[in-house]
Amino acid sequence: xxxxxxxxxxxxxxxxxxxxxxxxxxxxxxxxxxxxxxxxxxxxxxxxxxxxxxxxxxxxxxxxxxxxxxxxxxxxxxxxxxxxxxxxxxxxxxxxxxxxxxxxxxxxxxxxxxxxxxxxxxxxxxxxxxxxxxxxxxxxxxxxxxxxxxxxxxxxxxxxxxxxxxxxxxxx
Numbered sequence: 001x002x003x004x005x006x007x008x009x010x011x012x013x014x015x016x017x018x019x020x021x022x023x024x025x026x027x028x029x030x031x032x033x034x035x036x037x038x039x040x041x042x043x044x045x046x047x048x049x050x051x052x053x054x055x056x057x058x059x060x061x062x063x064x065x066x067x068x069x070x071x072x073x074x075x076x077x078x079x080x081x082x083x084x085x086x087x088x089x090x091x092x093x094x095x096x097x098x099x100x101x102x103x104x105x106x107x108x109x110x111x112x113x114x115x116x117x118x119x120x121x122x123x124x125x126x127x128x129x130x131x132x133x134x135x136x137x138x139x140x141x142x143x144x145x146x147x148x149x150x151x152x153x154x155x156x157x158x159x160x161x162x163x164x165x166x167x168x169x170x171x172x
Contacts, residue, residue: 040104043115046071046160047102047151054080058094061087061131074163076151092137096125102151113155120172122146148172 053068061084063069068080087093102119124145128137148168153160 039107039113039115043104043107043117043153043160044102046153047117047119047162048100050076050151050162050165051098051100055094055097055126057084058087061093071160072162074161076162076165079165091131092128093131095127095129098123098126100149115153115155115160117151117153119149119151120146121149121167144169144171146172 049067050071053063053066053070053072056066057063057068057080063081063084069077072080099122100119101122102117104115105118106114106116108114122145128139129135130137148170150166150168151162152164154163155161
């Protein structure tokens, strides 16, 4: 995830190579505005839940025992799992948590309702470390510490699912 996966934020959204795949991990945070509807609140809750599960998974380089599949699926889930494989191979985990400030920007009502969430992810206190030594992993100095992230969600029955996470190469 960072999004477009989660560790991309840690490694930097600048496109530089990183020790682990680039995607940000989640943290539950209140939306930057009050949800305008019950649907908005459910969308933000699903998005935040996905971030929470990602943060937990990245902290141990494994999705085992997390709620990652509760609100995350398709490309978003595949991206996170790919990051976790790379982290395990490199012997890395994360410490701390990113801060998110999501807001719902669109909701479409069709056969499968969809929503777009835009977020400002702050990775100031979210660190990639060597699992054995607990030392901070050096990352590109050009990486963005705060960046815009976009998520696509679909409503499956009564549950909103994150289907795609995209980290932008834009500061917020």
